[in-house]
Amino acid sequence: MTHSPLLRSDQTLFRDPDVFELTFVPEHLHHRDAQVKELAFLISPALRGGSALSAVLRGPPGTGKTTTVRRIFREVREETKKIVPAYVNCRHDHTLLAVHRSIFTQVVGYAPPSSGRYLDEIKQGIATRLHDHDAALVVCLDDADDLIVAGTYNTLLYQILRLYEKWDVRKAGVFAVTSNLDLNLGAEADPSVWSVFHPTEITFLPYSRTEIREILADRAQQGLYPRVVPKPLLDRIAGIAAGEQDIRIGIDLLRAAVLLAEKDGRRRVTHADVTAAARAVTAPALRNRAAGxxxxxxxxxxxxxxxxxxxxxxxxxxxxxxxxxxxxxxxxxxxxxxxxxxxxxxxxxxxxxxxxxxxxxxxxxxxxxxxxxxxxxxxxxxxxxxxxxx
Known part of the structure; x- marks a missing residue:
């Protein structure tokens, strides 16, 4: 039986470990061209001095919703000053003050003082910066269903979408994101919100096994040194992720299997690495499924x-x-x-x-x-x- 050459203690199998972080935004976003074009269309009026339109992004977990928004927002920041995108993770920030503080930080470039600033002052700070730069605001409310649980969904939408009524700024656009397929975020908006919301619904279907395989191969090429993960094992990881219908499972599993090989001082991932990593990575998903x-x-x-x-x-x-x-x-x-x-x-x-x-x-x-x-x-x-x- 032959053994793979061992790594030295100062060697690693990762060319770029950041590629396997959930916040990583790839240069090429595979199999989401239609959604990217739709979001770009909704933002485009703001490039011509108008206001961005709004949308609800809906799909199961791990279907690329957040990554697609981050990709669009990154391009906007690189290409123009006429639009200011603000991404809010509503699982972390779901109160009125927390959401507006997050928006303020991204619009103004620094965080407001932790004390002594009332909500109206923070909103005025956002509006002043937008007015001074003649810029349009586009806000992504990721996991927006957490705002419903917190009881702040309609109030936040109202305050963001009607910011223009109190201050001389363009109407903001809102991208509300949810993984809850039983929830209609548009229908959750009350009449005063709906009259300025009018979201386009953009659907994100689960990736197929072939699509997952392509995405994982791209991540492996960017983040790992050559031949670390044999093709049959990449196929196996793609199959597991496809079974979960969650690309994040595949990315986590790929990273975990490589870490096991690296910990053991080996240059190649084995079937045993994938098996061990799979149990650790899929266990939380299985518990969530069973809980329902x-x-x-x-x-x-x-x-x-x-x-x-x-x-x-x-x-x-x-x-x-x-x-x-x-x-x-x-x-x-x-x-x-x-x-x-x-x-x-x-x-x-x-x-x-x-x-x-x-x-x-x-x-x-x-x-x-x-x-x-x-x-x-x-x-x-x-x-x-x-x-x-x-």
């Missing part, structure tokens, strides 16, 4: 994990029949729970010959059992019993 399930659905997932671990027949009908001893539910309820597990991305229902379907876990059986266990119910693989509520 009912107790009954988690119990079924736990039992499916046990059966899969034991190598039993996973045909859907066979699973239902075998489950009756432990999970006393009717066939209709069983299929409802099974469909819920599919929507949550924990299992896939793979067509078989004839009309049957195979129940196939997307994750390691032990990881599913751990994520779907509750404090009052033990569920371990192998040889454990789960009880399911009716």
């Amino acid at each position: 399930l009912s107790e009954a659905e988690r119990a079924l997932a736990c039992w499916i994990a046990e059966r899969s671990h034991d190598g039993a027949d996973m045909a859907s009908g066979t699973v239902f029949e075998a489950a009756q001893e432990y999970l006393p539910v009717g066939k209709t309820t069983y299929h409802e729970h099974l469909n819920a597990l599919t929507r949550a991305g924990i299992v896939d229902l793979v067509p078989q010959k004839g009309r049957g379907r195979e129940v196939r876990l997307r994750y390691d059986a032990g990881d599913v059992a751990a994520a779907c266990s509750s404090p009052d119910r033990t569920c371990e693989t192998p040889n454990s019993t789960c009880e399911i509520p009716n």
Whole structure:
């Protein structure tokens, strides 16, 4: 058996580790040309002395929404002084004062004093700088649904979009971003906001496996030295990320696998590195998926994990029949729970010959059992019993 040459203690496999940070903005944004063109169109009136238009950016997590906005905003800063873009992470800043302080810092170039500045003074400071430079404001409210939870969504939109009514500035544009597919940010706007908001909805669909593979290859080329990650392993990482429908999982997994190889002093990533990294990287995603399930659905997932671990027949009908001893539910309820597990991305229902379907876990059986266990119910693989509520 041959071994890869070992790294010296002062060597690294990373050409540029920043490439794997979530805030990294690539030079070429793959597979988001349509969304980039739409955002550029909405901003373009401000280049001609008018006001930017507004939008709602909607799509599952890890579909490039934030990166696309950051890319557009970076180009705007490099190309013109007529538009001032301000990016606000609403998970961190969701009060009226915090959001306006963030906007002030990006518009004026320095943070307002931490004390002694009232909200109106901060808004006046923003407006004064915009007026003095005859510049239009475009604000991205990322994770804007956090503003709804905080009770500040409509007030903030009103204050930003109607800044022009109190001060002599152009009307601002707002890009509101959400990963919550059940939430309509446009419909959440009250009539006084809607009359000046009128957002265009821009959809971000999940990347395909081929698209993820291309993006990861680009990151590897920029951020790693040559031949660190063999092509078959890059394919495998892309497959895992595609299963999660989240490009961030792929980027994190790529970085984590390389770190494991580097820690071991090796010049090449191995299958074992990817396997170990995958469990660490996907565990939080699996817990989030399981958290959205009912107790009954988690119990079924736990039992499916046990059966899969034991190598039993996973045909859907066979699973239902075998489950009756432990999970006393009717066939209709069983299929409802099974469909819920599919929507949550924990299992896939793979067509078989004839009309049957195979129940196939997307994750390691032990990881599913751990994520779907509750404090009052033990569920371990192998040889454990789960009880399911009716």
